[in-house]
Amino acid sequence: MVFACAGCGAVLTARVSRVDFPDHADQRHGYGLLPALLEPGTYTIRDEPVGPPWLSWAEIGADAAAARGVYTQVRSLSYGPRGTVGIAPGDLRGTVHILEACGGACCGLDDGYGPNLACAGCGRAVAVRVDDCGRWQVVWLNPRAVRPVSVEGTAHAALAWTDLREEWPVTPPVDHPGTWSPRWAAAVAVALAQVLALSGGGRVAVPEGRAAMAFRPTLDKLLPSGPPNRRLTLAGPGLPGGGRDLALVPRHPQTGEVWPCDDAEAVVPLAAGVWLHMAFHDERRLVPAAAGIPAGVRRDDPPPMSPWCAFRPDADVFLGALARLPAVREPWLRAIHDRVSERPYSSL
The missing domain is CATH 2.170.150 (Metal Binding Protein, Guanine Nucleotide Exchange Factor; Chain A)
Incomplete structure (x- = not known):
């Protein structure tokens, strides 16, 4: 169109x-x-509505804000067009x-x-x-x-889930010259808010891999220590099935549909490009068995970029996503929201 x-x-x-x-x-x-x-x-x-007019929290009140999908205090809410x-x-x-x-x-x-x-x-x-x-x-x-x-021409049909891996671009986690991708920081922040809401306030375990790099340090810092009561694992097209607790699944990059996962208790949607990298990128490095690499063997030139600091979800995106989850009204999750709001850099 x-x-x-x-x-x-x-x-x-x-x-x-x-x-x-x-x-x-x-x-x-x-x-x-x-x-x-x-x-x-x-x-x-x-x-969601955006733009003027804006009303302050004092003018709106908690009940009216909740009716608009915001469950914790914010500075103002837009009453502009949706x-x-x-x-x-x-x-x-x-x-x-x-x-x-x-x-x-x-x-x-x-x-x-x-x-x-x-x-x-x-x-x-x-x-x-x-x-x-x-x-x-x-x-x-x-x-x-x-x-x-609507205009005449060839329509762009939505990709089938089975074609996602081959047809949709992967979002690399690291940008030049070694900084974490802001797209990753935002996508993980949105998913992190949902993982916390589903955790019930107990520890969440994350298996080794890119998902662990992105989620585990912050989950371990924000949730109490002790035996985990939930487990976050990747699921989606091209991955083996099996019973899962919390499934980290892709959100369709065109339609926004969440991948249906029938073998999980709950699902956490993640941006498709970030999910593709977490699910299929091989972090292992090839090590030559001999003293050198034989001529003609493909090599990385330049080598893959590595980040110069630890990964950190975007605090503002995280707080915005958390404010739109009804679970944030629970005292334990509200305490996390306030902690990150007061000390965003050290909390995440």
């Missing part, structure tokens, strides 16, 4: 196909310029900047002043572009100002 101006009907985007909403959409990472949030030719939809459409900046067409709404940021544009893009045909405010430092570059289309239009 394409998206058109709801006022004059002018086409505002290239042809795009829907993908799952990214865990790192609202992440703020570092001080440099980040790449686009979405791949060219794709769009995503935010189910269904905001995100696209890659390069897929935008036929718009002009609203200059008075383009100020206040550091190295680019942000959403602090509301819509900063208007339809070039009729002048209707239609979108906000975000590309400031530390923000993923994206254009958010206002659902009240645009409408979807």
Whole structure:
């Protein structure tokens, strides 16, 4: 489909196909310029309200916030439109900047002043572009100002689960020049909040592997010591079955559907690209049996990047995910939420 101006009907985007909403959409990472949030030719939809008007916690109250899916105190809640459409900046067409709404940021544009893009045909405010430092570059289309239009052409069918490993790109855990991927930090933070909610306040064991690297240190720090009462293991297409307690499963990268796992007591969805790396990446290094590597043997050049510090889930993404789980009202989980909120760096 394409998206058109709801006022004059002018086409505002290239042809795009829907993908799952990214865990790192609202992440703020570092001080440099980040790449686009979405791949060219794709769009995503935010189910939660976003943008003005904003109401403070004192104006909302706990009951009204819980009705909107927020179960612990936050500074403010948006009462803006639901269904905001995100696209890659390069897929935008036929718009002009609203200059008075383009100020206040550091190295680019942000959403602090509301819509900063208007339809070039009729002048209707239609979108906000975000590309400031530390923000993923994206254009958010206002659902009240645009409408979807189906167009002729080959449809992009959703991948079958069995094709996921071959067809969908893996998200590497380490970026150049040796820093942990912010996509991993966000995806693990969202899943970590759900693991804690399902733990019941008891220790969770994680078998060796990438999942253990990402989850075990924080789980061991936030949960009490002692014998584990739950076990977190990877499950999904291409992995052997078997009875599981907590299953870490992929979320479909296009539809957002959670992989159905019938042999687990509970499932924890994880972004597909991160799950693929955890499930199928071989961490073992080849060691030559002789004194040197024979000529013609494939070798890593340059060698795989290694991180220079321990992995740490994104604290802000974690707190945002935890605030939207009803279990956070339990005293033990609320205590974890408050601990991370007060000391995010040392707690995770």
